[in-house]
Amino acid sequence: MPLPTRSAAWAALAAHHKTLARVHLRDLFDQEPGRFERFSLEAGPLFLDYSRNRVTTRTLSLLLDWARESDLESWVARLFAGEAVNQTERRPALHMALRNRSNRPIEVAGSDVMPLVHAELARMRSFSAAVRDGGWTGHSGAPVTDVVAIGIGGSSLGPRLVVEALAPYAEPRLRIHFVANVDGAEIDSTLAGLDPARTLFVVISKTFTTAETLANARTARAWYLDKGGDPQALGRHFVAISTNAAKVAEFGLDPEKSFAMWDWVGGRYSLWSAVGLPIAIAVGFDRFAELLDGAHEMDEHFRSAPPAANMPVLLGLIGAWYGGFFGAASHAILPYDRRLAQLPAFLQQLDMESNGKRVTREGEPVDYTTGPIVWGGVGTDGQHAFFQLLHQGTRLVPADFIAAIEPHHGLAEHHRMLLANCLAQGEALMRGRTLAEAGAELAAAGAAPEEQQRLAPHMVCPGNQPSNTILMRRLDPRSLGALLALYEHKVFVQAVLWRINPFDQYGVELGKKLATGILRELEAGAPSGTRDSSTNGLIAKVVSPS
Ligand code: G6Q
Numbered sequence: 001m002p003l004p005t006r007s008a009a010w011a012a013l014a015a016h017h018k019t020l021a022r023v024h025l026r027d028l029f030d031q032e033p034g035r036f037e038r039f040s041l042e043a044g045p046l047f048l049d050y051s052r053n054r055v056t057t058r059t060l061s062l063l064l065d066w067a068r069e070s071d072l073e074s075w076v077a078r079l080f081a082g083e084a085v086n087q088t089e090r091r092p093a094l095h096m097a098l099r100n101r102s103n104r105p106i107e108v109a110g111s112d113v114m115p116l117v118h119a120e121l122a123r124m125r126s127f128s129a130a131v132r133d134g135g136w137t138g139h140s141g142a143p144v145t146d147v148v149a150i151g152i153g154g155s156s157l158g159p160r161l162v163v164e165a166l167a168p169y170a171e172p173r174l175r176i177h178f179v180a181n182v183d184g185a186e187i188d189s190t191l192a193g194l195d196p197a198r199t200l201f202v203v204i205s206k207t208f209t210t211a212e213t214l215a216n217a218r219t220a221r222a223w224y225l226d227k228g229g230d231p232q233a234l235g236r237h238f239v240a241i242s243t244n245a246a247k248v249a250e251f252g253l254d255p256e257k258s259f260a261m262w263d264w265v266g267g268r269y270s271l272w273s274a275v276g277l278p279i280a281i282a283v284g285f286d287r288f289a290e291l292l293d294g295a296h297e298m299d300e301h302f303r304s305a306p307p308a309a310n311m312p313v314l315l316g317l318i319g320a321w322y323g324g325f326f327g328a329a330s331h332a333i334l335p336y337d338r339r340l341a342q343l344p345a346f347l348q349q350l351d352m353e354s355n356g357k358r359v360t361r362e363g364e365p366v367d368y369t370t371g372p373i374v375w376g377g378v379g380t381d382g383q384h385a386f387f388q389l390l391h392q393g394t395r396l397v398p399a400d401f402i403a404a405i406e407p408h409h410g411l412a413e414h415h416r417m418l419l420a421n422c423l424a425q426g427e428a429l430m431r432g433r434t435l436a437e438a439g440a441e442l443a444a445a446g447a448a449p450e451e452q453q454r455l456a457p458h459m460v461c462p463g464n465q466p467s468n469t470i471l472m473r474r475l476d477p478r479s480l481g482a483l484l485a486l487y488e489h490k491v492f493v494q495a496v497l498w499r500i501n502p503f504d505q506y507g508v509e510l511g512k513k514l515a516t517g518i519l520r521e522l523e524a525g526a527p528s529g530t531r532d533s534s535t536n537g538l539i540a541k542v543v544s545p546s
Helices: 008-020 025-031 057-069 072-080 114-133 157-165 184-191 211-226 231-237 245-251 274-283 285-304 311-325 343-355 387-392 412-431 435-444 449-459 477-498 506-524 533-543
Strands: 040-043 046-049 146-150 175-179 199-204 238-242 330-335 373-376 399-404 467-472
Touching (some): 008 311, 040 311, 046 311, 046 477, 057 477, 072 285, 114 274, 157 274, 157 343, 184 211, 274 285, 285 477, 330 343, 343 373, 343 477, 387 412, 412 467, 435 449, 467 477, 506 533
Parallel strands (some): 146 175, 199 238, 330 373, 330 399, 399 467
Antiparallel strands (some): 046 467
């Protein structure tokens, strides 16, 4: 398949961009009173307003041509059919099977994986229930009070986000901790104050070879044994989630009692599997199942809604429009919800590890930009920090605002203020403030004409910054499941537009490999001298600080 930049759709979009780049969002709103109705839609528990984007009906029709020329519909069908859409690793990417709540069989290499999925979900249900009701006890017969989930990247970010987001549903008797970083400060501070007789470690690693996770798991095991834990009862305090039974056994755990993962699910897409065990323990299996329900609803929407009314497709197309034609380098995630504080980090991995690629599926270098830098933070905090650049900086930064209409707490006034800020920021970014408006504001405040002239230019906000607003009724398991699946599919749509494989991560693996070599040199206490002068010099400095 030729590069998208050679396609008719790309040429048409480039020509259209020349006209639209000069148009202000204010004018689009002034010209089209029905813009909000035309450019908004509902999918399951989510509502999306995408009217504050620099698009017209014509833009969307050209973007949809790009999707057609990229064979988007057939790629979606291949994804759901379990074809090896991860071509480099020759694997399907079937995270949708983990949350397939229909009776539809899903096959991998000719065999239905749904019985495997259901069996593992049933084990999660009984295990999480036992931990929650105190039936699962430690070596001394005491119930578990603290669960420490050890894992990194895809084996940590998803469960961590969901546990924090669904805290209002959590069992208060249980504390869930996450340890990802190999920095000893993390596990050291987590273990301080825990009672080994009441602590359960959930070691999550698809490969069970990840250096950081194994180092943390070994430290946890040594801590448990040092504090008088019974070596025979290791299995009551450690449970593994992995595809690698041999390595689990090497660690000292019974693979039969471990939870399975499958190589047809990528790490960053795995929170819906037993990787989500900390979630099921925290909020209960029924809530976990609601999370799956919400994701499944979004899967069905993505699979069946026409592209022009398909939420992940629209978000993907509009994001690619800014990257490809406006030179936007980043995309901001702005949840107006304290409980979604981990969402930017989760989406950073999902998007940047998936679409941070520079060759096509066929290995040909691309001549256009691919995945954006994803970043962000919660509102209203961000308004008092980085929002300044969005309002008056020189870069185009598309953003997603995300909020729940009803809070879980009873502080109605706080919630109204939060939502008012969320809606106001989107409006301010879209409209901006003209020189005349700035002057008028100063005049109204009683400023003298010279003062108005002096200050007004500094108060101008160009506006025209695009944003989406995603609203849900409540941040509940179903809405959260739909939200995360929405972004998973958006990332897939963009990968198809850019002709790249979103499911491998060879870049990440290069870093892991080099760290292993340098670790050997640090352990030997001397640089091998075989690297570049910077790496050699830094190794020498670490080995002999003086
Ligand atoms: C995710 C990535 C990566 C992975 C971690 C942990 O898609 O591949 O973030 O999840 O490196 O890997 P393990 O689960 O194998 O320990």
